Amino acid sequence: MAPVKIPNYLLLSLCLISLLCFLPTGECKYSQMLHRRGGPQLSAAGVAPPCRAHTVNLKDFGAVGDGKxxxxxxxxxAVAELAKFEKQGGGMLVVPPGKWLTAPFNLTSHFTLFLEQGAVILASTNISDYPPIAPLKSYGRGRDLPGPRHSNFISGSNLTDVVITGNNGTIDGQGQIWWDKYHANELNYTRGYLLEIMYSENILVSNVTFVNSSSWNLHPVYCKNVIFSGVTVLAPTNSPNTDGIDPDSCSEVRIEDCYIVSGDDCIAIKSGWDQYGIAVGMPSENISIRRLTCISPTSAVIALGSEMSGGIRNVRAEDITAINSESGVRIKSGVGRGGYVKDIFLKGMNLYTIKWVFWMTSNYGQHPDDKFDPKALPNVTGINYSNVYAENATMVAKLEGLPDDHFKGICMSNVTAQVIESKLIQWNCTNVEGVASGVTPAPCALIHNQGPGKPCAFPKEPLAIDKVIINQCPFKGCY
Known part of the structure; x- marks a missing residue:
């Protein structure tokens, strides 16, 4: 593969990000969500949660950071001890520098997990440490295989006010053993995820690096008020299904200033699988993605689906950069999915080496079982893309609706794609309806060219989750 040419401005940005992450500080800080007037309620009383009142160090509980x-x-x-203080100002567990090997563990409410610079939490590679657990109700089975799924590495359910943050410490899933067994068909259950939080609200993940997950990295499901800020996710680009961040049947989600290198989609918004997702009926909605950098040679920068049977709506993405990725935005659906993908707004995307700038798929044939309804067709409408630049693109767009279920309301404005000269086909459109303004190369006939000066919609009013501010809580006695 030819080396990827990274623009000078992007190299400078990445260098600055790296420098900021590792600058020494005289005072430790941790991130905490605060309530801004007009934003979502972050506590029962609608006031800002305080900085944590109780702090413990992992070494206080006999931990040894030798990696073995x-x-x-x-x-x-440590988590059980801090759970005692949920109603007394909450608790924080500090993980100091070192390599801290552990089997899976659960989080608790009003809790902060803080990883200092040089701290690495290592996931056990003993598969017996990951017993089978029930599949998600909106999936009906494990994603890889029928039946249960292996437990996740870090989990939480029915929680409120949870923070995972630090001075860019690392959570390492040590996923190679899982990838090898997956490729060899030696697993009996679906792989677990590096972090999964269920039925919870007021979740913040910031300034932490996640690496080598066995499968999906960060998976909030059935959650509300979730922020990922300044998060790095790294996995080999040939690792199977190592999605970066997957909000699943979640509302009020903000993903900002994140850097993701992945073997699958960098961001994948989901809401359940076929009849199981339809039955649960819990959409992913009111999602904000901004200042994202992605590398994913075989998958999308931002994917909607394919498990979208509970619906996806009101997603806003802006200031997105991708290098050597398969597609900029991909909508994945098919017969049996039902649900909807609507009111999607993207503004400002720069793509360097891309296969498809825009990709809409209606032929996803993966089903949890044979009980899906072939009459359950997806409703895809209100898709808005503006201010997109792509160079070294194989094709501008591959847009494929269904014969009896056209994808409608597509709008593209101010789009410039430099397509590889040897490629004769620049657009492939079937069963779609839309308009374009200021798009080069000229769009296919089904995307009617309106001429310049007609921008696509992008809402002016921010989402409630965008009004939440992140406070840095200082604390003394850094370990």
């Missing part, structure tokens, strides 16, 4: 000693009991005891 199991610290499972230390993590569990």
């Amino acid at each position: 000693t199991s610290n499972t009991d230390a993590f569990k005891k």
